[in-house]
Amino acid sequence: MDFSYTDEQETFRHELRAWLEENAPEGWLEDPELPDDDAERVEFLRDWQRTLADDGWAGVHWPEEYGGRGASLVEQTIYREEMARINAPPQINLIGINLIAPTLIEVGTEAQKQRFLPKILSAEEIWCQGYSEPEAGSDVASLTTNAEANGDGEWLVNGQKIWTSYAHVADWCFLVTRTDDSGKKHEGLTVFLVEMDQDGISTEPIHQPHDDRTFNQVYFDDAVASADLVVGEIDRGWDVVMTLSAFEHGSTSIYSIEQRYLALLEYCRTETRNGTPLVERDRIRQQLADFDARIQAAKATHYRNVSKQAESGTPGPEGSMDLLISDELRHDLLNFAVNVQGPAAALWENGHNAFDETSGYIRSYGAWIAAGTGDIQRNIIGERVLGLPKDNKSKTSHRSE
């Protein structure tokens, strides 16, 4: 057992750290702020991703032949840690980089890889993930968005997707459709790579509780999907869906949670109430310490998961544990961060306090739903790790299969 980093891994860290010192957006290291204006923000984020891609820091986990760095799992962990340390701007093409590209690399055709991967990396083409529908969320396999061959080598797509993150800025969609409804629910699904900029597709932003509009409804009305852009085989899309879902569960945000914790700690150290620093109040000290222990536990657990995965090669159900732990930790921490604001917790953006986590706290509710809810993760652990019987409804349906 060894929790330490090798010299080689430390070199990776220092290389990245030095690169970030040089290349972080101007002023970011002193004051990490995204532009308020929607369009400006998108431009800013595209620029950032291009900067990363130019020097090989966008898809570090991709194989080198596709423009990645072939980073080991431990190096990916270091990457996340360092990005969290400077509170780096998010990668706007996160879904493309972390979910879609690894799936294409695993099951796509060579032509698809050549065509799409470079532009995913540079954010020239932004991607969205078209899984959920109004009647099919946890139960993805019950989706009804339909694709039919029109005889000219094209497929016509009709239906509706919902909660599709970034669809409003996306150029391409990783779309799951039903191509045969005569069999079981998870048979007869097909995954297409679909161009968003066409007459048959329209998007409508959904207003979220934290005031952003980052996910959308997407309508397909005789939208065209090209036959050579099927991923995997026609009617055999479920395996592809599951491949992507494994990547979706197989990472952690614990490092950015730790950064928030450290910021909260600093706040509690300097902020006083009735002349006493918050951190000297027993109730607050105890809570802060418990978060500290939970973060240490989550990190060590992640290291163990990564070590296991490094050998087995595939992200296993342990990813669901990482996800469950970090989603709940993030939520509890941000909830607490708002609570310690005192009466100012009644304000959305409280001008008096240097520390404001209100919108993060609201957003945390979305995070524990997005990649499959906590209930779904518990099903995965119960059924796939502990061998408990599958519940009747989920037998052929939800994301855990």
Added chain:
Amino acid sequence: MDARLTEEHERVQETAREFIESEGGTDLARRQADGENVVDDLWDELAGLDYTAITVPLEYGGFGEGMVYLAALLEAAGRYALPGPLPETAAVAVPLIRDLGTDDQRSTYLPSVADGDLRLSLAVYDDETEPLPGSIQMGAERLGEAETAEFRLEGTKTLVPYAGETDVVIVATRTRESQGYDGVSLFAVETDHDAVETTRMDSLDWARPMYEFSIDGLTVDEEALIGPLHGGGSALVTAMDRFSVAGTAMLVGAADRAVELSAEYGTEREQYGQPIGRFQAVKHRTADMWVDMQGARSLVYYAAWALDGDEPDAARAAAATKSFAADRLHRVFGDDIWNHGGMGFTWDHDAHIYLKQAKSWRNFLGSPEANRDRLIDARLATERNR
């Protein structure tokens, strides 16, 4: 980085499991709880398997392994709540003597420990209600000004695990007027001395009994002093950290077993025409038990590794381990009772054995609250330059 147990660790766990199962598994704890002394026989067998020699340095006939190796073994032992002062001896006393002892002390004690001829325990509390370090009050008075000093020990220590089944107890005393861990000195006291009396207490955990340890005026010479006079405090704190991590390793093993029992029962037991594990109330509770157990296990491994390597965050990791695990694992054992319905609330089911162990462990050597205080102090001291 490879944060998994090595194949060797896993092999040790496997042999330990096979051995303990062949001896009756949790029956050993049940027999011990019934008042039988199973420790003597068991210890010979443990020594035969070299388990008593794991942490003893090579030059004294041991394997020179550290906390990680021991934690792996203790996890296996904890599955069956194995009785006996293995944590006290291998995780606490041996490293103390190894790190602080004189050459004479090492060659007196360590080879006998390795051979299984000597068991040790640790006495810190003078009072069952005062927390540490305030509860360390017993004085050791220095006699005369001679070059080779003699000390006189007098008083009663309490909450000494397995004192009646050990040969030597390391006793924390105050050798000058002091507070906290300053002015603390450690003495090795033999339990079969005429001036010493051990009395079994009415312990919550019958399988891991606590004892009173009375010393009725005992004069010892310098050879009994382990480590520097007045300066044993920081070593004692580290020893207690090792003890905490070792004890938690046992609880993790028990929790792993409790999850297993719940999962097995969830697939076998039927109600309303289906296995109860299909009900998500049961399934999700069991999944949560597993996640909490894994979190505690990760902390044990990390802390054990940090203690072995003298990492700067070793004390913090030990504090995190106790504060995270104590109440969460206690809940795991309670949930195991719950998952088993009426069956769970019987003497025959193992859940209560684990539950009692967890509860009696909770405040011992520092409550989770006290450890959270340590943890946040350590964090505040280092966080700026992180």
